[in-house]
Amino acid sequence: MERLISRQLSTEEEARLLLSQKPGNDSFSYALGIVQGQFAVIQSRFQFLITLSALALTITGFSGPKIAASNDFSRYTMAIGLVFVLLTTLLLLGSLQLKWVTQISGETPQKSIEAMLRSRDHKTQLFGIKLILLAIGLSFYVVSVVYYFLSANSSN
DSSP states (O other): OOOOOOOOOOHHHHHHHHHHSSOSTTHHHHHHHHHHHHHHHHHHHHHHHHHHHHHHHHHHHHHHHHHHHHOHHHHHHHHHHHHHHHHHHHHHHHHTOOOOGGGOOOSSHHHHHHHHHHHHHHHHHHHHHHHHHHHHHHHHHHHHHHHHHHHHHHTO
């Protein structure tokens, strides 16, 4: 059985591969379409994080005061969680700035695609950081709610 070895392509190799997929005059438009699709995926994931953040903040407006008033542990874990969620939300606002792929160019089609891929990779890294921050915030928030439920049940 043949085993495939996978390795991450460098930006230059990936750009060259994209441009080689369709030979001739269509190679740049083909590569551009692929990269545009990847940017759309990243943008939709940023929108998902914004939705999760907004949901957590909205729910807190309704149930937060009651949970926070119940005990110190719930109050502090909710506060920590909300700080992380709010930090994520503020960082996500920077992700909403528009920069079109057609504004990213280089001296050659190869250099243009490379610049777009570097921008994509940067946005991907930022997404990972924001996802971790949101996960930390939501985890503290959930711990707060669970502890609230457990302590409310035991006091009855």
